[in-house]
Amino acid sequence: MGHSQAEKAATRERVLRIASRKVRENGMAAPGVAEIMQEAGLTHGGFYKHFASRDDLIAQAAATALAERPVEMEELAGMSEQDRQAGLIDSYLGREHRDSPGIGCGLVTLGAAAGRGDQALKEAYERRVRGYLNLFGGNDSEEARAEAMLTLSALVGATLIARAVADPALSDELLETVARQLTGQQDHPEASAPRGL
Secondary structure, three states, X not given: OOHHHHHHHHHHHHHXXXXXXXXXXXXXXXXXXXXXXXXOOOOHHHHHHOOOOHHHHHHHHHXXXXXXXXXXXXXHHOOXXXXXXXXXXXXXXXXXXXXXXXXXXXXXXXXXXXXXXXXXXXXXXXXXXXXXXHHOOOOOOHHHHHHHXXXXXXXXXXXXXXXXXXXXXXXXXXXXXXXXXXXXXXXXXXXXXXOOO
């Protein structure tokens, strides 16, 4: 790849990362091309060197947000099933994940959009769902699959509600209570690792 082609690829990747963060923070309708390009340090006119349209960028950004597999998931994947599940639950239901939707799990912020979206977005969403189900041992047995589905639904739902309520105490209580119920712990220790599941 020549220098200019490598530069172009790097620039495109930077724009895509910014757009991916913005769709997680504000949904697919909100980010404008000018805003994204400005944050990337580029002019609006350069946009069409990289993407066919705003819709093209936003669709790719959503797919990127759903495809990202954070380092924490890779680390947790090597643990025993019980430790892996507890680690994922604590990380997913941590305050940092709740408070950082731009680097958080796309399942929470893009669920409604995927439900109304085209086939490609639905498939990207489904791949992330299947990835979590596999990580929770959802392929081990029918019972394990049902448990994995319940756990994933509780994680996504609790995070969505915790972000949406106005009362910070209720938001914290939601996260802590659901984590306790899922792990069977008496206390929900705040996980210290960076979130972004």
